[in-house]
Amino acid sequence: MNTLTLLRYGNTNTFLLGSGTPGTNGQLLIDTDFAGTIAQFYKAIKSHGVKVSDIKYVLATHYHPDHMGLISELMEQGVELVIMESQISSIHYSDEIFSRTPKLNYKPIDGSRATVLSFADSRIWLSGLGIEGEIIATPSHSEDSVSVILDNGAAIVGDLEPLPYLAGYDEATPQAQALKADWDRVLSYTPKMIYYSHANASES
Secondary structure, eight states: OOEEEEEESSSSEEEEEEOSSTTOTTSEEEOOOOTTOHHHHHHHHHTTTOOGGGOOEEEOSSOSHHHHTTHHHHHHTTOEEEEEGGGGGGTTTTHHHHHTOGGGOOOOOOGGGSEEEOGGGHHHHHHHTTOOEEEEEOTTSOTTOEEEEETTSEEEOTTOOOGGGGGGSOTTSHHHHHHHHHHHHHHTTOOSEEEOSSSOOEEO
């Protein structure tokens, strides 16, 4: 049974996925918080008995600043970045935002060191970590947004707007249609629990 650990050390829920066997709870980190939160991150993983050296890979659900601010620092410590095929052109989206605050000492991501993964290959790749599931595109929030769907019923959807929000949209608008398409895709996997970046988890 795969493990899912919630880390909250800033304003964004981030997650550690493991295979469920001893010593693998930090196999894959999904999202990080804003740049400048590395000390809080260390404290959060330590509270779960995880060290940075236990984390093999990091994946961002998308490249807005509150989801990828620590990736460069983690890469410098040996964590490997995995970029989905739809994210290649977005990894520097937040560079200019971070540059406005020099004290953050933010270093742009070195994309040449990242592994680019296709959605079609995501199940095989995750299986290699002992994690059963898939990574799918859910681009209604941003064109680079992805979700991680686990076979155990967990769905990590980043900033995908909660399904009830659809009721507030004009169904004919492109935004509503895009959000509905994303939720149709997520719900086709019959998830049991939805994990958001800025809201509490909810049953589907």
